[in-house]
Amino acid sequence: MQISAAALAQLIDATVEGDPEVIITGPARIEEAAAGQITFLANPAYEHHLYQTQATAVLVSREFKPKTAISPTLLRVDNVYETVSELLQVYQRDRVSQTPRQVSQHACVADSASLGEEVRIGKFTVVSEGATIGAGTVVQDQVFIGPNVRIGSNCLIYPGARVLRDCVIGNDCVLHANVVIGADGFGFLPDGEGNYRKVPQVGNVVIEDDVEIGSNTTIDRATMGATLIRRGVKLDNLIQIGHNVEVGANTVMAAQAGVAGSTKIGANCRIGGQVGFAGHLTIADGTNLQAQAGVARHIREPNQALGGSPAFGYRDWIKSSILHTRLPELYKRIARLEKRLEE
């Protein structure tokens, strides 16, 4: 996309300082921006890059005052971070608008499936019997949509995603490549002789609106009832969500976290990478867990920050972690005390 600074300023509600006729080809970070690109300065720690950048234009705040004369055209806005996000949307919209809306002749769509208006179905994608896909949803190539799955409108489903029978996806959801929604929960009964018998998993997964699920993440179906992902949840890559788990609205979870069966995580939680939850727990709203924490007990009080495995209060965890590194010294001090008392 080629656009003048003046035209771009209109799209993102900016005022122009410098040449409004320069042509901008795309966005870049300030360390890397080349001629023709637009970059941004939000964090003062990066200001020195401004005086060396080859960028053609730079987003800055309305108040920002450069220390020396600079050559790029400045676009001044109220909130630089938010405008960067808008700016990226401009470039992405341009790209998305090129996507053709149609059902590929190389897809298999069951006669009994129902597709809304402007649905796209990609190559080698399977839409099984009884499935419903809402208007404007894009199902890319090599996706599997199982029997009786219901998917809302304006979703985006990337190659290799699998949504197995009976699962329900809301509107405006994004499923990244190779996610698996609705594999069997991990349920087995010991038979008393060391063998395990499978407990059939006849529930499903229900994902509400505006949820994003990262690549290769797995969300298991409930034994009975539903595994529930509430509206606005954002899951990163390679996350495991066990059967009958519930993840509360607007909770975000970083990569490789795992939640064992039947645990209920509250709303507005922030879960770090590689965090693990045992099963059958209740985690209060607003809980904030450090990366690699391990949670084996209920967290009843909302808005706590915790770290460690087993997890405890964040500040105490920091203190104990530091003291842990000093254990050898501690043992020496105790031995010295013991010796003095024996003298």
Next chain:
Amino acid sequence: MQISAAALAQLIDATVEGDPEVIITGPARIEEAAAGQITFLANPAYEHHLYQTQATAVLVSREFKPKTAISPTLLRVDNVYETVSELLQVYQRDRVSQTPRQVSQHACVADSASLGEEVRIGKFTVVSEGATIGAGTVVQDQVFIGPNVRIGSNCLIYPGARVLRDCVIGNDCVLHANVVIGADGFGFLPDGEGNYRKVPQVGNVVIEDDVEIGSNTTIDRATMGATLIRRGVKLDNLIQIGHNVEVGANTVMAAQAGVAGSTKIGANCRIGGQVGFAGHLTIADGTNLQAQAGVARHIREPNQALGGSPAFGYRDWIKSSILHTRLPELYKRIARLEKRLEE
């Protein structure tokens, strides 16, 4: 499926108390059951739900006595948990019986592949040259079966699973969506100048009977010989099994656990989520590892429980974990002792 309480009671060997003619449409958990559904009461902690449930029928033990009159039809059985599993099987069998048995015209099956009776091959699935698939096995859509792979009878392979060349799968196995069996082991030799040269991985993976492998789990092929998964093993999602590993019979492993190359895990072990094993270890039968444990040494004595990273005895780990949270207090006490001795 619609079935009367009386007919269902026959299938699961229950005695009916209340109206035997009510029609039951499906199972549900007691907190969520609606009219028409059957639920169950096994754990006394859930008994209060019984007096409010809208369920049409409830499974209870033969001895159970309700505290007040209740409206659902009761089905009395010897072992509630086991019967729930049977009940779920009834509903699943109903569903599975609808699966057509055939080779999709959208699959690619090599001429030299051999399919047993009643094998189903799904859409966009590849069965490569020399592969053998046993009677009654269902290979769903978009699966890859590599050259010379041998798969037993009555297996169920979900969309996106990849079984690479020369690997062997037993009878009655389940491979969930997007599992990868037989990718190259992680073997490289440093060349003395900082670069790594690949060590070819020419072995395979051998999975015995009655094994279940969770979605997005990866099992690498051996450098030479076989990576071995013994009969009855159950692996959850997103697990990593390195090359030349052996997992003993009836061992169960929760999600996101990882086993480095050449480690031999015994039979009847229970491995928690996110547990990690270093390579070249021997782990005794019946070992029980807490979630997030890290195992860097052999475990020679059978039937031990361990936790922590590095892992040690479970009870000692619990004690040390609690004391770890009190390290700041400990340091103060030592400083106080030192001060008193100096006075």
Next chain:
Amino acid sequence: MQISAAALAQLIDATVEGDPEVIITGPARIEEAAAGQITFLANPAYEHHLYQTQATAVLVSREFKPKTAISPTLLRVDNVYETVSELLQVYQRDRVSQTPRQVSQHACVADSASLGEEVRIGKFTVVSEGATIGAGTVVQDQVFIGPNVRIGSNCLIYPGARVLRDCVIGNDCVLHANVVIGADGFGFLPDGEGNYRKVPQVGNVVIEDDVEIGSNTTIDRATMGATLIRRGVKLDNLIQIGHNVEVGANTVMAAQAGVAGSTKIGANCRIGGQVGFAGHLTIADGTNLQAQAGVARHIREPNQALGGSPAFGYRDWIKSSILHTRLPELYKRIARLEKRLEE
């Protein structure tokens, strides 16, 4: 492949001791080798197997002296480990040479895509508009190559791998089954009312030459600019690489490690399994991290070994880990001291 000991000796530069006419069918480990196979003895701890092996031939060093007469033909070489790797290559080359070079009639290759000489495209694989694939690259079945992707020459891409739009792969790379290259980075802005708005991810992933990526590993595209995997990097299975991360040349990373956004890892690092890195860190060249370590701070000094979460010096971590198991004893000793002082 059937080859005489004499012919094999020529391929791997060995001298033959014993019958040069024996026919060798394949390699095996010394514990498992059967008649017709060749095995090797490098580690003296395995020497007792030599006197019982059924193998037809054994690789040994030029200096090795058996303690008793043995029946297998010996092939003597300078460096047994390196020769094993060469030997495995002989058998693998034999296998690879059987791969037909062609574009499957069951693939979808866009008219605007460009394929080099001797490229193979497998069944149900999609090569999107504007993609470029270099000479000799093998793209196996069910792979997705997105719009404008550029892939170098002599790469090997396994079934189910997804390389999304605009990403760049160098020469001689291997992508294992179900890897995802170029899914969106995990970028969201809170809107002040608890909801998150997606930050578009318009960058890409650039992978240099001679890189190997394990199965089900995910590498996210940059918000702007590129996520960079430098030449010679080897990533194991189920690894997460966040947006705008850089992994330095010849760094190797074991399974289930994770790197959060914008972290820069140096060259020649060795990262253990399940290690986690927080975002926006700089990790020096030659850093060596124990399995399950957690890195939350910059590592500025090169060639350090660290362990633990939070990570600190490897030797100190070992000491503190041992003392951690003795915390109950420590508390008792402190209580005893306190009591004595009160007396």
